[in-house]
Amino acid sequence: MSTSVTCIAPVNIAIIKYWGKRDDDLILPINDSISVTLSTDHLRTKTTITAGPEISKNVLRLNGVEESFENPRIQRCLQEVKRIAKASGKCSKPEMLEWNVHVESENNFPTAAGLASSAAGYACFVYTLATLYGVESEELSGIARMGSGSACRSLHSGYVQWARGERADGSDSLAIQLAPASAWPDMHVLILVVSDRKKATASTHGMATSVKTSDLLKHRASVCVPERVKLVQKAIAEKDFDTFGRIAMKDSNQFHAICLDTYPPCFYLNDVSRSIIRMVDQINNLAEPNLAPVKVAYSFDAGPNACLFLLEKDVPEVSAIVRRVFPFTGTSAEEYYKGIPNDEAAMAAIPPTVLDSFAPEEPNLLRYIIHTKVGEGPKRVD
Numbered sequence: 518m519s520t521s522v523t524c525i526a527p528v529n530i531a532i533i534k535y536w537g538k539r540d541d542d543l544i545l546p547i548n549d550s551i552s553v554t555l556s557t558d559h560l561r562t563k564t565t566i567t568a569g570p571e572i573s574k575n576v577l578r579l580n581g582v583e584e585s586f587e588n589p590r591i592q593r594c595l596q597e598v599k600r601i602a603k604a605s606g607k608c609s610k611p612e613m614l615e616w617n618v619h620v621e622s623e624n625n626f627p628t629a630a631g632l633a634s635s636a637a638g639y640a641c642f643v644y645t646l647a648t649l650y651g652v653e654s655e656e657l658s659g660i661a662r663m664g665s666g667s668a669c670r671s672l673h674s675g676y677v678q679w680a681r682g683e684r685a686d687g688s689d690s691l692a693i694q695l696a697p698a699s700a701w702p703d704m705h706v707l708i709l710v711v712s713d714r715k716k717a718t719a720s721t722h723g724m725a726t727s728v729k730t731s732d733l734l735k736h737r738a739s740v741c742v743p744e745r746v747k748l749v750q751k752a753i754a755e756k757d758f759d760t761f762g763r764i765a766m767k768d769s770n771q772f773h774a775i776c777l778d779t780y781p782p783c784f785y786l787n788d789v790s791r792s793i794i795r796m797v798d799q800i801n802n803l804a805e806p807n808l809a810p811v812k813v814a815y816s817f818d819a820g821p822n823a824c825l826f827l828l829e830k831d832v833p834e835v836s837a838i839v840r841r842v843f844p845f846t847g848t849s850a851e852e853y854y855k856g857i858p859n860d861e862a863a864m865a866a867i868p869p870t871v872l873d874s875f876a877p878e879e880p881n882l883l884r885y886i887i888h889t890k891v892g893e894g895p896k897r898v899d
């Protein structure tokens with residue numbers, strides 16, 4: 518009789534980016550990173566794993582298409598979860614560990630487009646396997662890390678730090694929670710999807726070239742990141758949005774500067790991304806140029822899509838400005854505005870003098886917008 522388990526796992530977006538490995542095989546980073554786990558209500562990977570004596574070979578299907586199970590990262594995660602399951606002796610059906618598995622995984626957001634699909638994907642794969650085999654272990658974050666570095670952070674809810682670690686075997690390179698999602702409940706996130714196409718340079722390849730060729734990357738890892746990590750930890754503990762947002766933007770900018778400092782360079786931002794950066798800058802300077810606290814902050818992973826962080830009180834104003842700068846002329850508003858519904862009344866109350874100071878771009882530059890919040894870690898859903 519086969520056994521099946523279905524789980525979901527979240528996306529996480531780094532505030533302090535991971536970019537560069539000190540060990541490519543174990544996936545050990547050259548610097549610490551800090552991320553925010555997003556709600557699975559809106560973005561999630563869902564994975565069903567079935568183990569059975571009748572399954573003749575291991576199969577992995579991603580978004581309905583069969584992928585190679587020979588992928589060393591997938592193999593590694595499977596072996597490691599099985600190893601812990603055997604060692605713990607807690608698997609309710611030990612014979613299951615000898616059976617093949619059928620993995621069916623689906624992302625409800627763009628895959629390989631710079632929205633952390635590998636993070637949610639590998640976190641979900643490892644968590645679902647662990648649930649299937651009855652494993653509960655601190656080591657799961659280290660196993661997810663061997664699937665994709667950023668995946669170790671998706672095993673936790675809220676605000677998460679992945680420690681670089683010192684040991685050569687990677688045993689201290691794990692993710693820990695800094696604060697639960699509930700610690701800062703008014704933190705909201707708007708994802709402006711500029712492109713849902715697969716990016717030209719995969720993160721794994723881009724960061725390997727950066728490690729080989731970028732001098733700026735060395736300075737970032739040794740000087741900038743250690744300082745920023747302390748500041749962001751404090752900003753999260755004190756709910757200091759100004760510092761949180763300012764560092765998020767500076768770190769995103771520095772990551773993309775390293776991409777340009779890489780030879781040959783990798784380009785992840787496009788003209789629309791840069792218009793978003795200008796819009797955010799204008800919003801933050803509306804009240805008192807260069808003096809007002811940050812109201813909204815952007816962060817871009819390895820792709821053109823923007824993740825905007827803002828507090829609940831500013832959502833109507835920022836959403837109205839986004840709507841003004843990036844007009845949408847399509848018919849299906851449900852396909853365009855996803856996630857938490859817009860508060861239309863509050864948006865209508867934004868003074869026209871504020872909106873008029875923003876120049877509209879040409880219509881339909883954004884594919885769609887997802888309004889979400891900080892959220893919980895993986896969970897079983899079947």
Ligand SMILES: Nc1ncnc2c1ncn2[C@@H]1O[C@H](COP(=O)(O)OP(=O)(O)OP(=O)(O)O)[C@@H](O)[C@H]1O
Pocket residue numbers: 562579622623624627628629630631632633634635636637638639642667719720721818819820
């Ligand atoms: N649900 C999933 N299950 C297993 N593997 C997945 C899943 N989703 C994505 N992946 C793997 O992750 C790869 C994409 O990773 P990549 O780092 O290139 O993009 P990304 O994670 O979307 O962007 P970024 O990490 O820069 O935010 C896919 O090609 C696939 O191999």
Ligand SMILES: C[C@@](O)(CCOP(=O)(O)OP(=O)(O)O)CC(=O)O
Pocket residue numbers: 530531533534535536544550633635636664665666667668720721722818819
């Ligand atoms: C820009 C990033 O999103 C890069 C993520 O890289 P991956 O975790 O996808 O890379 P691999 O470890 O090679 O799988 C920054 C971040 O999430 O910290």
